[in-house]
Amino acid sequence: MRVAVRARSRYPAWIMNERYDALSLFSGGLDSLLAHKLIQRQGLRVLGLHFVSPFFGKPHLLDHWRATYGVDVVPVDVGEAYVRMLERGPAHGLGSALNPCVDCKILMLAHAKTLLAQHGARFLVSGEVVGQRPMSQRRDALNAIRRDADVKNLLLRPLSALVLEPTPMEESGLVDRSRLLNAAGRGRAKQLALAAEMGITEIPTPGGGCRLTEKEPSARYAPIFRHRPSPSAHDFLLANTGRQFWSGPHWLAVGRDQADNERLAALVREDDIVLDLSELPSPLAVLRLHPDARGTVQEDALVADAAAFAASYSPKARRAGGPVRVDVTRGGQTRVIEVSPSRNTPANWREPTWAEAEAWKKERAPVA
Ligand code: SF4
Structure with a gap:
């Protein structure tokens, strides 16, 4: 199954002339921040995409994140595409409330892929961690997300890279695999240690405030x-x-x-x-x-x-x-x-x- 996504994006003017190596899914949670920074500190330019809909998104924090974490991040409104997906019925089902977590990730990655060329970027980054969440981060779910979003050779998951197969970005030397992480499971010790090593003192609170989970x-x-x-x-x-x-x-x-x-x-x-x-x-x-x-x-x-x-x-x-x-x-x-x-x-x-x-x-x- 392949998904086609059409959504509106409201970009600040400064972004239009910038060029990036990678686009990251930037929810504002700790994992998305660390994934972004792990690639950024290899000397690559990363643009964070903060997806917004009536169900999630904190666009009022964009300036704060830019200033606090030194990241470039822009809002991407996927509200209409998201409603269409929910209306059709998400192919991978719903979680404990109305959260379609697997289809949600597929939609975001599929949309991020459409933005690569516009920013001159060559790959996508996400903060997913193998085994961290029961619905969307089981190993089989991670594979389904990568397949259905059609990003198999484009997606790098830096926090769990060492427990996943090397991606073309690592094999080509574009990204130094030895500087990526081997996080897996629900514990957050590795992420917190990495945050400390990176000098991140303001740790985002867990949970993205997604209304569909409540x-x-x-x-x-x-x-x-x-x-x-x-x-x-x-x-x-x-x-x-x-x-x-x-x-x-x-x-x-x-x-x-x-x-x-x-x-x-x-x-x-x-x-x-x-x-x-x-x-x-x-x-x-x-x-x-x-x-x-x-x-x-x-x-x-x-x-x-x-x-x-x-x-x-x-x-x-x-x-x-x-x-x-x-x-x-x-x-x-x-x-x-x-x-x-x-x-x-x-x-x-x-x-x-x-x-x-x-x-x-x-x-x-x-x-x-
Ligand atoms: S919690 Fe909400 S925003 Fe996060 S993956 Fe699930 S549906 Fe998407």
């Missing part, structure tokens, strides 16, 4: 795959924000605080309906109806229902003890309706649960 965020994502036709990366950004509720295929996001309200406001799309109390402080709510409901008689009832439910999250609206006015905005047009705040509305808005996500997972993909 059940609470994964519960937010499953209804999107179940109900939204052709979901986009943008849908998952909305799922990351505020309280989440679903009524069948209809979706309501409600801000928990001012920061949520601002994030929600920035995520509103043309077809979304924004609900905001006219005269009282309230959380912002974004109603994303299933497309089939738009323009039907059901739509007005759903809007009023969602407005009553969202208003119940305003303490002042609840204390008012009667109907409140709500601004209903779509596509720049606002009208005002009156509703009585209530958590028990006919639409029965409910927070998505991990049990529902697990049921979707069993329907859609084999467990790895």
Whole structure:
């Protein structure tokens, strides 16, 4: 199986005129940093690729990493390609939550390969360690990743190089194999010793903060795959924000605080309906109806229902003890309706649960 990947990359201008020998998968974790530095200290130029999607990525730390670790690193947005992969169902299955770790690595490496020529680079570097993680770093999984990403002769894993077959980069002398590592298994002693030897005093904390490995965020994502036709990366950004509720295929996001309200406001799309109390402080709510409901008689009832439910999250609206006015905005047009705040509305808005996500997972993909 070969994967084709198309994704957007937003590069800083300075990078366009630079030339590199290698591109590294740079998550910001210790292993990716050490792998990058092991090649860099052989006198080769390495550009780190920091992959970003609604599920992972810390692009706000790029400047910090550049300054702290002396690495060149750029963000690479694979959000849309990633959502397409999850929607299709990852060929190598999902982990304990909705994490498709093997397919994730395949997607990143396949995409990194497409960037080699643009940077004049000849090979790829990753911080994978044989046997460190049960799903994606078993020896057979490492082989499958290399094969399915079509990077067999291009990928060097410096931390485990001495327990793996020599790569063409080592055989040709481009990389000095004797200066690579023999790390294997879950222990981190060798990595920590190497970090100390390299003078790395700020050790990144383990775990990349991938939301797909956690059940609470994964519960937010499953209804999107179940109900939204052709979901986009943008849908998952909305799922990351505020309280989440679903009524069948209809979706309501409600801000928990001012920061949520601002994030929600920035995520509103043309077809979304924004609900905001006219005269009282309230959380912002974004109603994303299933497309089939738009323009039907059901739509007005759903809007009023969602407005009553969202208003119940305003303490002042609840204390008012009667109907409140709500601004209903779509596509720049606002009208005002009156509703009585209530958590028990006919639409029965409910927070998505991990049990529902697990049921979707069993329907859609084999467990790895
Ligand atoms: S934990 Fe997340 S980012 Fe890391 S390999 Fe798995 S799916 Fe990809």
